Amino acid sequence: MMDKYFEYRKHKTDFNTEVTAGVTTFLTMAYIMFLNPFILSGEFAGTDAGFFDFNSVFTATILATAIACFIMAFYGKTWPIGLAPGMGINAFVAFVIVAGLGYTPAEALGAVLVAGIIFLIVSLTPVRAWIINSIPKSLKLGIGAGIGLFLAIIGLEIMGVVADHPVTLVTLGNVKHPLVILATLAFATMIVLEKKKVKGNIIIGILVFSAIAWLPIWGWTGYSIEGGSGLSKFNGIFDTPTYPSYLFQFEIGKVLSAGGMSVLFTLFFIDFFDTAGTLTSVANVAGKVDSKGKVKDIEKAMLADSVGTVAGALVGTSTVTSYVESGAGVKAGGRTGMTSLVIGVLFLLCLGFAPLATSLPKEIDGAALVYVAVLFVRNIVDIEWNDIVESAPAVLCMIVMPLTYSIANGIAIAFITYALIKLLSGKYEGVSSAIWIVAALSVINFIV
Numbered sequence: 001m002m003d004k005y006f007e008y009r010k011h012k013t014d015f016n017t018e019v020t021a022g023v024t025t026f027l028t029m030a031y032i033m034f035l036n037p038f039i040l041s042g043e044f045a046g047t048d049a050g051f052f053d054f055n056s057v058f059t060a061t062i063l064a065t066a067i068a069c070f071i072m073a074f075y076g077k078t079w080p081i082g083l084a085p086g087m088g089i090n091a092f093v094a095f096v097i098v099a100g101l102g103y104t105p106a107e108a109l110g111a112v113l114v115a116g117i118i119f120l121i122v123s124l125t126p127v128r129a130w131i132i133n134s135i136p137k138s139l140k141l142g143i144g145a146g147i148g149l150f151l152a153i154i155g156l157e158i159m160g161v162v163a164d165h166p167v168t169l170v171t172l173g174n175v176k177h178p179l180v181i182l183a184t185l186a187f188a189t190m191i192v193l194e195k196k197k198v199k200g201n202i203i204i205g206i207l208v209f210s211a212i213a214w215l216p217i218w219g220w221t222g223y224s225i226e227g228g229s230g231l232s233k234f235n236g237i238f239d240t241p242t243y244p245s246y247l248f249q250f251e252i253g254k255v256l257s258a259g260g261m262s263v264l265f266t267l268f269f270i271d272f273f274d275t276a277g278t279l280t281s282v283a284n285v286a287g288k289v290d291s292k293g294k295v296k297d298i299e300k301a302m303l304a305d306s307v308g309t310v311a312g313a314l315v316g317t318s319t320v321t322s323y324v325e326s327g328a329g330v331k332a333g334g335r336t337g338m339t340s341l342v343i344g345v346l347f348l349l350c351l352g353f354a355p356l357a358t359s360l361p362k363e364i365d366g367a368a369l370v371y372v373a374v375l376f377v378r379n380i381v382d383i384e385w386n387d388i389v390e391s392a393p394a395v396l397c398m399i400v401m402p403l404t405y406s407i408a409n410g411i412a413i414a415f416i417t418y419a420l421i422k423l424l425s426g427k428y429e430g431v432s433s434a435i436w437i438v439a440a441l442s443v444i445n446f447i448v
Contacts, residue, residue: 002338006077011335018080021334022342025082027200028325029343031368032084033350034206034357036061038365039090040318042099051098052105052316055242058354060316061085062347063244068308068320069344073337076304078297080329080339081282083308084347086321087372088147089270091154092407093318097263100406103254109313110252111260115267116309116319122272123302131272134434138387139414140273141379142394146401146410147270148376151369153402158366159183178221179231182209183363190371199328202368209367210360236355246316262445265438266408271319275305278322285330324375389425393418412442 008014037058042051061084068083097103097111122128153170156162160180165171174180186209193201210232219229255263279302282288283295305322312320329339380398384390393414401410419439422428 006336006338008336008338011078013333013335015338017333018336018338019342021080021329021332021339023346024199024332025080025323025326025329025334025339026343026346027203028328029082029084029323030200030347030350031202031206031372032065032087032323033058033061033347033353034203034360035087035365035368035372036085036090036317037357038360038362039094039369042094051094053245054358055354056245057317058357059242059351060244060246060312062351064308064312064315064317064320065347066344067311067315068305069340069347071307071311072301072304072322073339073341073344075307075337076297076300076340077337078288078335079279079282079301079304080286080334080336081279081301081305081326082323082329082340082343083305083320084323085312085318086271086274086323087369088151088274088376088407089267089321090318091151092266092270095154096266096406096408101259101263104251105246106249106251107254108318109246109250109316111255111263111267112319113250113310113313114252114255115264115271116306116313118264118268119271119309120303120306123299123306128272128299128302131434134432135273136390136418136435138383138390138394139397139418140277141383142397142414143270143273143411144277144379145377145383145394146398146414147407148373148379149398150373150401150405150407150410151376152373155366155369155373158369159187159363160366177363178218178223179213179361179363182213182231183361183367185209186364187367187370190368191374202371205371206360206364206368209364213361213364214359232361233359235359238352239355241351242354244316248314249316250313261441262408262412265441265445266411267319269411270407271309271321275302275322278324278326279305282322282324282326282330285327286335389421389427393421412445415439416442 002015037054040052040057041054065084072079072081072083093108097108160173160177161175162170163173186205190201190205193204213231214234216229218224218231224230225233254260279298280295288296308320383394396417397410397414400413401407415435415438419435422431
């Protein structure tokens with residue numbers, strides 16, 4: 001039955017290859033089940049006041065991932081894609097929408113839901129192609145790299161490598177702390193394992209060095225937890241899955257106000273271009289790009305992705321998006337939605353591992369976040385550095401995001417700068433109307 005539905009022969013693959021590809025992609029993106037609840041729950045801030053509940057988000061993350069993967073498998077059935085709550089977008093939800101703007105979890109989920117519905121509508125119209133083709137390549141790459149630097153400063157603070165300072169704003173943290181040292185070793189291990197092409201390098205680094213932190217051998221350091229001699233408390237491995245308490249718990253009133261427009265725009269923008277970039281890169285590896293540069297069946301993949309975002313918001317987590325790690329499964333031979341189906345099933349099998357997730361030291365979670373940041377920042381190699389008109393707005397975007405602690409500010413300032421440079425240099429002919437519209441909306445947003 002699977003052979004008939006996914007047409008293995010037509011796509012030059014088979015059941016065993018698709019399963020192997022699914023397992024490969026799962027191992028490369030399994031870290032999200034730990035990092036997403038860590039970020040949305042406010043663990044990075046040492047408090048859960050006003051943030052999401054960790055265990056609920058852990059369950060929601062897995063359910064949203066599985067649902068989105070199943071939609072991709074059975075609707076976008078020629079795409080071997082893994083989907084899950086996106087890194088960068090979850091940080092925007094936690095740091096900006098919840099912590100910065102004071103949204104409740106229900107209001108934040110309402111914003112994610114509305115942005116997902118907009119994405120879904122756009123995916124059904126020609127507007128999708130118009131938007132994708134309108135944004136200059138350098139701006140797309142600069143935004144991706146800027147998100148990477150935003151994640152990096154967050155990750156370094158969580159690791160303890162960077163600390164707050166009243167005068168210089170940031171300074172070196174307590175690098176003598178054993179957990180900071182273990183986190184640094186975890187980061188280095190992830191890099192080395194990737195270099196050696198070991199699948200699941202992130203999850204291996206997290207679990208191995210977390211296990212070292214749990215060992216009852218650290219009493220002599222003076223940094224052990226109260227009542228024990230380990231650096232972090234081990235809460236167990238498996239338990240009955242927690243009910244996703246944010247299921248259908250969303251409020252859309254606040255995001256539909258004038259002040260919510262920038263939130264909606266940012267959520268939509270990041271998801272839209274992250275998805276487009278991921279699908280394009282995976283399509284190149286999978287041989288889905290024709291001689292004219294057109295990606296085959298991208299409409300189905302975009303639609304499946306947008307439906308996944310809506311489903312994720314309803315379940316109770318931040319924006320779901322396609323994962324570039326899917327390329328690992330494609331390289332392993334994955335060519336159909338069967339790969340996505342396997343990914344979804346494997347995530348479902350992890351539903352009861354919340355106790356393990358809560359046992360991970362935040363410093364080591366931070367190391368994983370810095371590693372993911374490195375993957376984002378690699379975008380800068382393709383920026384048009386020889387043309388300062390193209391590269392300057394991209395660089396400004398990269399700088400503004402981490403220094404203002406806002407992805408939205410980075411995107412807005414990049415568009416405003418790009419439009420100004422084109423206007424003042426007299427090179428405004430050929431610039432898409434989308435640039436002027438976004439730039440104008442960004443100026444209005446700053447004024448309001």
